[in-house]
Amino acid sequence: xxxxxxxxxxxxxxxxxxxxxxxxxxxxxxxxxxxxxxxxxxxxxxxxxxxxxxxxxxxxxxxxxxxxxxxxxxxxxxxxxxxxxxxxxxxxxxxxxxxxxxxxxxxxxxxxxxxxxxxxxxxxxx
Numbered sequence: 001x002x003x004x005x006x007x008x009x010x011x012x013x014x015x016x017x018x019x020x021x022x023x024x025x026x027x028x029x030x031x032x033x034x035x036x037x038x039x040x041x042x043x044x045x046x047x048x049x050x051x052x053x054x055x056x057x058x059x060x061x062x063x064x065x066x067x068x069x070x071x072x073x074x075x076x077x078x079x080x081x082x083x084x085x086x087x088x089x090x091x092x093x094x095x096x097x098x099x100x101x102x103x104x105x106x107x108x109x110x111x112x113x114x115x116x117x118x119x120x121x122x123x124x125x126x
């Protein structure tokens with residue numbers, strides 16, 4: 001049986017927390033629910049609960065919107081392109097692409113830091 005997470009738990013998992021009040025920004029998830037047909041929480045006693053698969057899809061949406069700087073329509077087109085890959089039989093394809101992008105970003109960041117360290121050492125060695 002899949003574990004269900006409340007909307008506040010998902011907001012915390014995604015680090016959608018207001019920096020001032022430290023409260024979960026559940027309104028972001030409710031907005032994304034309206035924008036993306038892939039997000040369909042179960043409603044029990046008028047409260048939203050998300051399956052693990054839903055949380056993974058929301059993580060991808062957040063990554064594409066926040067980290068890659070894509071627009072909502074851009075993310076929608078990617079999700080529509082990969083709809084076949086989001087079924088129960090093969091949900092790893094898009095996730096793998098996201099992890100590759102994260103790894104590329106981290107690698108570039110590390111390379112830039114190494115270059116800065118090397119150039120800093122050359123300036124002081126003279």
